[in-house]
Amino acid sequence: MTIITTTNGLGYRQDDYGNTRGAATAMVPVNGTQLNFDGIIEQNTDVDYIRFDAGNGSVSFNITTFSDRPNLNVFAALYDSSGTLVTFVNPKNDPGAILTASVTTGTYYLRIEGVGSDDVYNSTSDAVVAPTPQPYNQNPPLGFSDYGSLGFYFVTGSVPAATADYGDAPDSYSTTDAAGGPSHLGTGPILGALRDTESDANPGPNANGDDNSGIDDEDGVQFLNIIVPGGTAKIRVTTVTGGILDGWIDFDGSGTFDPTEQVILNYDLPVGATDFDIPVPQTAAIGTTYARFRIAATAFDVDSPVGSVNNGEVEDYKITVKPRQVINEVLFNTPGDNTGKEYIELRSAPGTLIDNGTYLVVVEGDGNGGTIDMVYNLSGLQYGANGYLVLLQKDSPYASLVDPDSTVVTSTQVGWRDFGARVFINGFSENNLENGSQTYFLINAPARPLLGGDIDADNNGTPDGSIYGVWDILDSVGFIDSNVGDQAYGAINFRTSGGGLTPTGSVSVDSGAAELGYIGRNLISEGPAAAGWVGGVISGGAAPIWVLSSATPNTFNGRPLDHIGSLNFDQLDFADLPD
Template sequence: MNKLYATGLTAALILAGLSPALAQGQRPAEGSGYDLGTRQELVRQLETQVAAGLAQRTTPAVTLRVAAGKAFSGQVNYREDLDKSGEYVVGNLAGVPGSSFQLRIEGTTVEGNIILRASHQAYRYSADARGHVFVQAVDINKVVCIDYNKPLGYRDPAPAGGAANRAAVVSLQSYPGARGCILLDTDGYALPAGTGWNNGNAYNAPSANMTDANVQAMWELVSEDFRPFSLNVTTDENVFNAYPKYMRMRCVISPGSGPTIANGAGGVAYLTSFRNNDDTPCWVFMSDPKSGGEAASHEVGHTLGLSHDGRISPSEGYYTGQDNAGAWAPIMGAGYYKPVTHWSRGEYNSANNQEDDLAIMAGATYNVGYRPDDHSNGIAGATNLARNGAGLSGNGVIERTADQDYFAFATGGGTVSFNVNTVGRYGDLDIVARLFNSGGGLIGTYDTQGGGNLNVSFSASLGAGTYYLQIDGTSSGNPATDGYSDYSSLGTFSISGSAPAPSGGVATMYRDCSYDGTAVALPVGDYNLAALQARGILNDDVSSLTVNGGYQVVLYENDNFTGGALTVGASNSCLVNNPLGTTNWNDKTTSLRVQTATASFSRQLEAEVANVNNGMMVEGCTDAGGGQDMGYIDAGDYLVWNSISFPTTGTYLIEYRVASGANGGTISSDLNAGSIQLGSTAIPATGGWQNWTTVSRTVTINAGTYNFGIYAQTAGYNVNWVRISKQGAARTAAPDKAEAAQAAAILEIYPNPVADKLYLRTEAVQVGTQYRILNAYGKTVGSGTLTNDSVDVAELPTGMYTVVVTSPGQPTATRRFVK
């Protein structure tokens, strides 16, 4: 490979705006382009013309014909002689100011363009299936951003100081670990030769000479614009370089480069260039945080496939936005003059572009996608607000138009107050908050009207109980005339507020079994190790706990809610050999969450932890069908499980797994020592003490905490387990111990914690293997057939999950993981 006039090119520019179909060899539409002959013929022509120029020791020139009677003379400033039958040339048109051209022929790929900025003309190269090359006129706005000028009267801020003082830029990241990356490059950039900029010549762009404060402010604006997506906006070159070239975009902030790269412009970019594998940057020629930040988002938007937002009448290329209540403008218009700017789908009057900005950028073309949803979109699974005394707090991101984030909190009754705010400056999210009672009834909607009024504050007088706070994006004014819809009202929010704590807390942790030793009552909230220690609870020192009705406690074996987890929905007198988990949970808790119970309720009660009259025997025998320890009850025996919480009033399903001898019989169930009768269930003859059957009955139970009991009216039984679940709610039977032990040996998952893809390694995977993903409440949140060794979990909210793998003829395999 020979390179002329420049060195150091790592990958040639793949020109923006090209039709992928044409680049792969489909013929252009009939009459849509001028036929330049075959690829081989065009390469020979270019090579001959370049060689002639070199032989005469002049700058080579090539003929760029665009029609039968029209051709340009292209001055070649950079050339690569590609292997075998390829050629890449970049330069400008002789005698045409503000012009440039690029043409790359390699294998079956032909791509390139000719740009005449002064006359607003452009041509594009492509090839058909026969190998013929075509050139055709195209809309210049589909190739490169033009005429995107600086704001009226713009002046750059005073410089920060000499270049030596700006050598190190503050390192900022908006979303570490995101799929893609945007670099705001403010400290100068050495543009290599061979790109579409500066007619293919190398160029040293000067530093923007910005203060750290202005770099931070610009980064904040651009970060919030791209917050819905899996994009890490950074100022750190090392972070940027860790991403592959086709998943990153450098935005050079360099006011001094305007005359060289795009004279008079506020910024410039090649459309769709984010996906190219060549590191061609986009440019911004302003260092003011607001103007430069708006331009940076605008130009990066171009690289992700977006076109300009203007108007048909009056005819204008860049819409400067709505007035009056809205005070809004589209990012792909000119957002310099409005406090709120959004991605748009052309909902304002006379819009000339109604493309769906969000869908284009999040689409498969750029492999970026949306951020994973961080909070539940409903009351079931609502995130508990963190509590410190009466104080409540939380935060999140509204990632999509339909996203609604739910939070739960408990109060002892009285006035509750909340402030819900987006970012301190350059916010996109216009917030509406809604307050619901424990049954899901709407108490109030809170929205501060008026363009630029993005935040919400409110107070309400509430009785003691559990409530839910919904955060959503909203609209302002009329999107057609003086405002905007909630389409791109997206971004960051934070919640701060206060609510009187429930008296005495809703869950009490005890140092010893049997509710003995040091006792600490906790209200609803999240408690890491530091928070527990501040309340007198030591690490690995919880042995029993009580839980009020309508609440549950999630225990974690590691700090900050990581490691193994156990959800306790009722009081537990001793966590030694606790049957709710697969291991001993005594003195194991390092962090915990006290939560409101959800409607998805399922509780499995093991026979060996029940209290019994008449001397029930707890037998350590083996169940061939599952391996559980069993309890035997004779006629007249009564099993009691203390403090079972039923979170909501409604219909519950009670199931029994039992075995009987030759004759069947009857079991009845009740609450609080028979004060509430739940009726009788007939048990069929199973023909043996280890021939198991499951029977059930449906009952109505009011919300509350009860002692639940079953009574053997006739005959005798081995009782394996009793399960109570809210009818209609998803529920999952816990695997038997022997089965779980075997499954544990054949299923490995990684990484754990996981961000996007969860990989599974198991002997059980074969044709027909199914998987389910259960959240912390036992609700199925994902399922399907395993077609390879991974499961996509990118859309799951942060939390603890269980993956269950079932394959024909194999034991069920389960593993917990953290998202």
């Protein structure tokens, strides 16, 4: 027919819309509410499906045919996104049709086809079929079959405007409709307990644009710890509905969500709270970045950070990747009385401001291991221009030796005491760090750990309990003296003659028979690898410059501790003091 009509100058229009719901032609209502179009049923097997989104309210479609001798007898039906029939019309004595229905927010399908004058809808087969016996085969024949029910139709429709939930990260992440950003019709699974809808995204640097213009629906994802390169981002996701979850974090700070930055893939999220441990790349860029989380009914809906979906929710978050903070060195046992001679050094990026809730915690390892002996509140302190923070005791002999570009904090009372301004020590007579088995933790916690609290109730060398459970551990290092029944709880632990108990998976260093007095990092190491650490006994030199002996590794024997507040052991010829 195409060849005959087109070669003879006749106007023949081929099938123009999809024949199934899966192949339905998508239409966007003009001004959000008007859906006007025309089409053709060009053979009796032709069915036209139109897909559209609607909000809560009523839909109405007036379907007409040619007023002069029409051949098309219209059947029309409306389906929801799952394919469930909402309503249909099959007028017997009118070639056109008027279809109305009340709908809720979602995606819908309008079906139009030509049928015989007496054909009926079969709900089991979802088909319009001729009755038995067929009226047009009787004598005299009545009506007509669908064979000639062909021709043009015209649709004038109105639908309630569909609104959707959008993200609000900067538009470099393809957030707005124009950029093809993520949008979810306000139905189906949700993150948290709230979902708002809007006509388009409201992107911005704080990723809170839709919260400012509607309800604050970013309630589904919590970032539970400080995010640092090479660390773990602890994330808690909650939902009251369940659904399929996908997530992205822009770790490289490029302003886009790269395929390699998808951190959660098609996770079947149950109702309630679910915790995720997300590895942070060692190369993660320091500073502000963004995360996007999407939930929907199926995996195919949300496996991309962009694109529209007929259900679910998207939530964008502004987050910060902070510089790593590490315990850089601790001098805890010197010849004679330690008072005034101990020091602790921490390291981070130059000028890093320490978050509230950050503490240095010293945990006992002798006898009743796991007891909190000392807490140093670091909140609000700032690393020096060279990235070092030095903690000194009162009347420290090292004050003149400390690099002037570092930040120095000195206790105001005997030893580490300062009347509780920052330092809390267990025991009225204690002024100094424990000489025996101990562990140093650099942590962030919701509240200051209390002295005497126990992180190892069963004394088996494995931290446990509610106290330890809320710590976000930034760094840790431990030491075990010659008592083989003692404990250390660090990510790395120096063990005298290899004895004592340590957590499974921690790094152990056999430091020989001599009990250490110093633990420090070599150069700019950050992790718990043994190659990045040095341990030693203080048996030579004198304050302010002590000398290591019985060192681990032994290549550090004779090395001076003359680098306080600066790079550890940075010397080619260490006999030439200072560094």
